[in-house]
Amino acid sequence: MSDTASASHDEHHNLIVDNKKLLMWLFLGSDCMFFGTLISTHLIYRKLYPEAYDPLTVFSLELTSFSTFILLMSSFLMALAVSAMHKGQIKSFRRNVIGVIFFGLIFLACQVYEFAHFVHEGLTLSTTTFGSTFFVMTGTHGVHVAIGIFWLICMYFYSHTGKMDVHESAVDVEVAGLYWHFVDIVWIIIFTAVYLIEYI
Amino acid sequence: MSSTITETHTTIEHGQPHVLKPERSNLGLMRPDHSKSVIVDWLTTVDHKKIGIMYGALALFFFIVGGIEALIIRAQLFVPENTLISAQTYNQMFTMHGTTMIFLAVMPLSSAFFNFLVPLQIGARDVAFPRLNTFSLWTFVAGAIILNVSWLFQAAHALGWFTPGGSAAGMTDMVPAGGWFGYAPLNAAEFTGIGTDFWVLGLQVLGVASLAASMNFIVTIINMRAPGMKMMRMPVFTWMTLITSFLIIFAFPAITIALAELMFDRNFGTNFFRVSEGGQPILWQHLFWVFGHPEVYILILPAMGIVSEILPAFSKKPLFGYSIVVFSGAVIGFLGFAVWSHHMFTTGLGKVATAAFSLLTMAIAVPTGVKIFNWIGTLWGGRVRFTAPMIFSLGFVWMFMMGGFSGIMHSSAPADAQQQDSYFVIAHFHYVLIGGSVLALIAGIYFWLPKVFGKMWVGKLNNWVALVIVIGLNVTFFPMHFLGLIGMPRRTHTYLSGFGWDTYNMICTIGAFTLAFGILLFLIDIYRCVKKGEPAGNDPWDARTLEWQTSSPVKVYNFAKTPIITARDALWEHKYGAENRKITYEKEDGHGIHMPSQSWFPLIASSGFIFVGIGMTMRHAGVAYMGYVAIFGLLVLGLGIALWALEGPGGYHLHPKEDAES
Amino acid sequence: MSDPDYAPLPVSPDTDHSEENERYHTFVNLALALSAVTGIELVLVYLPLNSIFITTVLIALSVFKFIAVIAWFMHLIYDKLLLTLVFGAGLAIATGTVIALMLVMSRSYVDFDAITAF
Numbered sequence: 001m002s003d004t005a006s007a008s009h010d011e012h013h014n015l016i017v018d019n020k021k022l023l024m025w026l027f028l029g030s031d032c033m034f035f036g037t038l039i040s041t042h043l044i045y046r047k048l049y050p051e052a053y054d055p056l057t058v059f060s061l062e063l064t065s066f067s068t069f070i071l072l073m074s075s076f077l078m079a080l081a082v083s084a085m086h087k088g089q090i091k092s093f094r095r096n097v098i099g100v101i102f103f104g105l106i107f108l109a110c111q112v113y114e115f116a117h118f119v120h121e122g123l124t125l126s127t128t129t130f131g132s133t134f135f136v137m138t139g140t141h142g143v144h145v146a147i148g149i150f151w152l153i154c155m156y157f158y159s160h161t162g163k164m165d166v167h168e169s170a171v172d173v174e175v176a177g178l179y180w181h182f183v184d185i186v187w188i189i190i191f192t193a194v195y196l197i198e199y200i
Numbered sequence: 201m202s203s204t205i206t207e208t209h210t211t212i213e214h215g216q217p218h219v220l221k222p223e224r225s226n227l228g229l230m231r232p233d234h235s236k237s238v239i240v241d242w243l244t245t246v247d248h249k250k251i252g253i254m255y256g257a258l259a260l261f262f263f264i265v266g267g268i269e270a271l272i273i274r275a276q277l278f279v280p281e282n283t284l285i286s287a288q289t290y291n292q293m294f295t296m297h298g299t300t301m302i303f304l305a306v307m308p309l310s311s312a313f314f315n316f317l318v319p320l321q322i323g324a325r326d327v328a329f330p331r332l333n334t335f336s337l338w339t340f341v342a343g344a345i346i347l348n349v350s351w352l353f354q355a356a357h358a359l360g361w362f363t364p365g366g367s368a369a370g371m372t373d374m375v376p377a378g379g380w381f382g383y384a385p386l387n388a389a390e391f392t393g394i395g396t397d398f399w400v401l402g403l404q405v406l407g408v409a410s411l412a413a414s415m416n417f418i419v420t421i422i423n424m425r426a427p428g429m430k431m432m433r434m435p436v437f438t439w440m441t442l443i444t445s446f447l448i449i450f451a452f453p454a455i456t457i458a459l460a461e462l463m464f465d466r467n468f469g470t471n472f473f474r475v476s477e478g479g480q481p482i483l484w485q486h487l488f489w490v491f492g493h494p495e496v497y498i499l500i501l502p503a504m505g506i507v508s509e510i511l512p513a514f515s516k517k518p519l520f521g522y523s524i525v526v527f528s529g530a531v532i533g534f535l536g537f538a539v540w541s542h543h544m545f546t547t548g549l550g551k552v553a554t555a556a557f558s559l560l561t562m563a564i565a566v567p568t569g570v571k572i573f574n575w576i577g578t579l580w581g582g583r584v585r586f587t588a589p590m591i592f593s594l595g596f597v598w599m600f601m602m603g604g605f606s607g608i609m610h611s612s613a614p615a616d617a618q619q620q621d622s623y624f625v626i627a628h629f630h631y632v633l634i635g636g637s638v639l640a641l642i643a644g645i646y647f648w649l650p651k652v653f654g655k656m657w658v659g660k661l662n663n664w665v666a667l668v669i670v671i672g673l674n675v676t677f678f679p680m681h682f683l684g685l686i687g688m689p690r691r692t693h694t695y696l697s698g699f700g701w702d703t704y705n706m707i708c709t710i711g712a713f714t715l716a717f718g719i720l721l722f723l724i725d726i727y728r729c730v731k732k733g734e735p736a737g738n739d740p741w742d743a744r745t746l747e748w749q750t751s752s753p754v755k756v757y758n759f760a761k762t763p764i765i766t767a768r769d770a771l772w773e774h775k776y777g778a779e780n781r782k783i784t785y786e787k788e789d790g791h792g793i794h795m796p797s798q799s800w801f802p803l804i805a806s807s808g809f810i811f812v813g814i815g816m817t818m819r820h821a822g823v824a825y826m827g828y829v830a831i832f833g834l835l836v837l838g839l840g841i842a843l844w845a846l847e848g849p850g851g852y853h854l855h856p857k858e859d860a861e862s
Numbered sequence: 863m864s865d866p867d868y869a870p871l872p873v874s875p876d877t878d879h880s881e882e883n884e885r886y887h888t889f890v891n892l893a894l895a896l897s898a899v900t901g902i903e904l905v906l907v908y909l910p911l912n913s914i915f916i917t918t919v920l921i922a923l924s925v926f927k928f929i930a931v932i933a934w935f936m937h938l939i940y941d942k943l944l945l946t947l948v949f950g951a952g953l954a955i956a957t958g959t960v961i962a963l964m965l966v967m968s969r970s971y972v973d974f975d976a977i978t979a980f
Contacts, residue, residue, distance in 0.1 A: 017423065017941070021945070025945045029952025033959070037956075043960070045480075065900060065904045069897060079935045080889060126469040132470035135470075158846075163226065185928050188931070422944070476978045477979040483967070
């Protein structure tokens, strides 16, 4: 791509934040608005109708805290994976990425279990405004996690093909890491604003 | 086009001259570079100039489509109690007119300018992510198809070939009929048919295209400027592109969510806007206008950027107060996020909210006014040449100002209580959109088309174009101010005689057809230029910015050698400025110019959206297996993106002869 | 994903990876801190304290977790200011919009007669 060939010329006069990194941060800034409006829909309806549904009848704070912890740990492993790639240690990178994928899958499994439990208890997409906002919001987050897992799986297999040059791919891994961490911090907000708030 | 260039293979055999052959990508497939087929070349191009031309051509096409929809509206309203079209068809006309003009005409036409000009104005060879740029174009096409294929379904329905079943049974609207703003729950599944689904999905897809393109341009402008092209030396048009792109990436998510919530309500039984379950219709209005207001600044800022280039060029003076103009643009962009509820003054928000939004709306007039004073300051004392672009830019300043005045009248909530939902609003936004955006975009076409195609304009038809369009604009929309104040509401397919509206409506319709005639003359002028124009040369207007240093039409690699910039208005300083302000060039390193490879995958990925859009809509209409078609579309999208990532960027090198531009 | 002509960006050579190793330790500490904070949150909601106090502490802890992940795991503190500004702009606009919407939407405007579900 044109940026790469001229990078050696442009170093001394451009801002030079790597193109892909800047692109991902722009995307994350945009995604803030995306999740912001989605979460605000939920919060608005909770403010308007606290009586519409009592989530404490179905919420299991232990399960959700566990899945939050799992996601935080996956973020930690992702940071280690990025760090390993910067140092050129592909094997360490692979181990950490497998960890991230594994923890991510556990998180998704907890979500699926939780959703199934809620539906079994009668809380569905159509249950007043609460069911609608809750499932669409956490479902959207879940889809983001799933896309991240798919991306990391692809990256894991790509690392075995031998085409992954540690210097050039460090940026790609870092960009995937940024996406993963963002998905984590969105969950931090959802955990507080959607689950913990209901217990006070 | 490349007769004076020798092209070399890249990658492994570095610097070994070769007859040009396409390479295999990392996937082992042939890259579509150097194709002999014109169609393949244009379908797989990643060249920002070709992409810009395609955006422009499509935008002009949809401008005509939207214009015809407007003429049908005006024809229906020519006399009271007219029966030209039914009420439902009328609703479809104003819905599609608005949606088409905003999303398929003005925005893509702005995009055409972004694409063609920004890399040239900053001295770059292409955008930061060329394949992503192509993806934006074809995704735009997919969205346009989803929206307009609805017409085919409506025609099929009229002929009795298609009757929707499922949740849409009994509904007769295949074309969107809910207004361009789609107020939920009026367009819930109980009240509208698949027209709304086409609208929701079409807009979602168009949103993806805009988001991707904007992120691309921000990275390009920040990262890929030529040496010495500091931010405050960039042309104002590039600045406006940057600000508009930020507006897009922060505003579109709001409508994405609103549309998604509406889609879930219609198709999956959620209650976001279902009143009996607690849904609040006002929430739709908030979410839509959180997007909708920044959207109108997205429509006008590029136009302001164009005018800020043209006025200095034809006054032979630099833009008056460059820094302030740039800063005002940024302030308009930022404040644009804080004023959305001025579209909702009559919804009963409460005193505090209404007052707050009213004040902020008045505040946003200040930077806009500052820009107008600066444009006038540019003209003052200059040696003004009344060329075609200049005439339209001057028209912009005047007509946009008129639209701004009626806008300020709206900002006062008590006054707006009378004006809201009346023809007064229609007058306001058509003055700012036609008198503003469209006049400026036409000015831009007159200014830059010689650069794009290398042909100069023929004769003085442009004077007639300007005259007829401005007359048409004013005859159509000026009476609407009065029509609104004496009580004619918007979006009514007919009206009774005896209210005092008849004459006004008749005048407006005559004006509309006049305006249409002016546009027709404009299209004829474009045709004459492209077919019979004299060669334009590099710099036919004696202009000020870097793009005029390239050849006309521009070579595929833009600049033979990377320019080193030393001043604002770089080309002007180079031509007439001091010795130390001239443009110099980087030394070549012998590798040649790196060009990005072309690719099929952005096109393939975008095509998935068509399946998603039509599949989801047909699913709502009860057609069997359509949900799977939508999922298939998502898989095509995903697979297209994955293969796009895996094929690698590739690239090849060109070595232009030394006598290329200097 | 890899371009043969890619010239790596001129970061200061970190061949002994001391910088990365320092960050490794930061990451471990941060992960421990985040786990601890999550545990505190879990306990806090069950304590019989004033609800406004608990809400404030929860929000403060969330803000801490948010900023910590962004600054350290996502490297913002080590990167150019531009990235912080870009993300910050999106965050600021989103936060402003959420707050404005929460303020504007009020129970007093709801027509409860129209709602049949509850």
